[in-house]
Amino acid sequence: MQIVHTIADLRAALAGRGRPAFVPTMGNLHAGHLALVRQAKPLGDVMVASIFVNRLQFLPHEDFDSYPRTLQDDADKLAAAGCDVLFAPSEKDLYPEPQTFKLQPDPQLADILEGHFRPGFFTGVCTVVMKLFACVFAGGPGVAVFGKKDYQQLMVLRRMAAQFALPVQIVAGDICRADDGLALSSRNGYLGAAERAQAVQLRQALQALAAQALQPGADLAQAEAQALAALQRQGWQPDYLTVRQRSNLQPPSGALQAGTLVALAAARLGSTRLIDNLEF
Ligand code: PAF
Secondary structure: OEEEOOHHHHHHHHOOOOOEEEEEEOOOOOHHHHHHHHHHHHHOOEEEEEEOOOHHHOOOOOOOOOOOOOHHHHHHHHHHHOOOEEEOOOHHHHOOOOOOOOOOOOHHHHOOOHHHHOOOHHHHHHHHHHHHHHHHOOOOOEEEEEEOOOHHHHHHHHHHHHHOOOOEEEEEEOOOEOOOOOEOOHHHHHOOHHHHHHOOHHHHHHHHHHHHHOOOOOOHHHHHHHHHHHHHHOOOEEEEEEEEEOOOOOOOOOOOOOOOEEEEEEEEEOOEEEEEEEEO
C-alpha cells in the first residue's frame, strides 16, 4: 500500500490506474471501516482510503483535539484489508489556505437531527468530502462507500453528489456491530467498562421504539416520548430518539408503513455521545 500526504502525490499515485473506489475516514479504524474497505475494493480498479480529522465538522466544545490519531496502526489495518493507496494529508496539505469557500447543504435535510444538535456539522462534512472527491476523482469517475451508521450523513452526501452531478456513485455499507449489538464507532473507545456494558441500551431503545411504532393504532409521538424517557431513566442524556421516513428523514405522515422507516438516536452516556439507527 502506498501512503501519500499531499494532493499532488495522491493524483500522481492514481494517474492511469482506472476507477477509484474510495472510503473516506477520520482514522482510529475499527472493523466497521475495514468492512467498508472490503466492500469498496471490488467496485473499482484502485482502492483508496483517506484519513483526515476534519476540523470543519467539529464544534468548539467537541473532541477535535482529543480525537485519537493512530496513523501507523490504521495504515497496517488498511494494508491488510486490501487498500492500495492511503491519502493521509495534514491540515496544511488539505487546506493550504483557510477553506473560506464552504458547501451549504439543504437545510431540510441537514439542519435536522444531527445538524440541529451539531450546527454546521454537515457544512463541514460536505465541504471536506467535496474536496476529497476533487482530489480522488480528478482523473475520472468512481465509487465512494459510506457506512449507514451515519445514516443522515449518507443521505446528505447522496443528495450532494446527485445535485452537483458529481462523477461519484455513492454506495451504502451496512452497520457493523459488536457481539452485544453495539454499533462499532471510533468513539466507543471513550467508554469506561461500565458504560461499555450499558451502551447496547441505545440499540435496544431503537428496537423497542420500532416495535412500538408498528403496533396497530400506535401513537408515534407518545411512543417516542416513552422511549426517550426510558433511556433517560437508564442514565442517558438523549438528544433525539425518533422515527423518520427513510426517503427524506422527515416525520412520517399518515399510517406507518413497515419497510419505509428508520429509527434514529443520538444520546450521551457520561461524556460520550453515541449515535445509532435501525431501518424497519
Ligand atoms: O464519517 C466520517 O468519518 C467523516 O464524517 C467523513 C465522511 C470522513 C468526513 O470527514
